[in-house]
Amino acid sequence: MKSKYKIQLYHSPLFKIVVGVLLLITVARLAALGYAMFTHFSSGGTFYDFFFSQSNLFGLAIPTGVRNVVDFVLYIVLSVLWAFILFHAAFLHKMIVDDEYIQIHYAPRLFNRYILKKNIQRFAPVKSETLTFGQKLLNLNFSHDDLYEIVCYNKRFIVTCKDKSQLERLQNEIDAVRAANTDAGVAEEQKITDWWLMYTIFIVIVYILNYARTFLF
DSSP states (O other): OOOSEEEEOOOOHHHHHHHHHHHHHHHHHHHHHHHHHHHHHHTTOOHHHHHOOSSSGGGOHHHHHHHHHHHHHHHHHHHHHHHHHHHHHHHOOEEEEOSSEEEEEOTTSSOEEEEEGGGEEEEEEOOGGGSOHHHHHHTTOOOOSSEEEEEESSOEEEEEOOOHHHHHHHHHHHHHHHHHOOOOSOOOOOOOOSHHHHHHHHHHHHHHHHHHHHHHO
16 A cells, blocks of 8 residues: 555644653563573573572572563563654554555554545544543543544544644545545444454553562562
């Protein structure tokens, strides 16, 4: 699918600062872990010494070591995915417009959404006060100005954009496509759910618990 043009979506400065700090912390923690491993192995340490210490779990090395290996793998995987989500949120929040589709890089959710233009029922400004807290949370969008809703047959999106000329261009294209569409049926679209949102929330919870364990224990 060759894109025609891109429309930059907007996040508030506070959002960018929070995301940037979280991204730096995540990268720093991964770098610190990598440095600790490098120091350990370069000084002659072994895999067994690194993971199977006898200082925990009543001095039982094997259960402690297995738990340490599992924790290590989960930490690396979740940290990399979390860093990807944060990077996506900070730098890749945009819409890519094609002849038939719009593609939403809907940061900080970990997915791209393709929407057929002819399936869009409404694309118009919306006021923040008309949205419920649940709608804002599901769309991960708490902006107060420059809000637009995209309503299609099976989903509703709330995005923030300040590029009104490009949005007007897109609206005209959507109107033209819908006017030329004589098919009354709903065209097939990429099926998505809010699982990626739930996954993002899961990673956040894991990190909160991880930080709590670090400071409390």
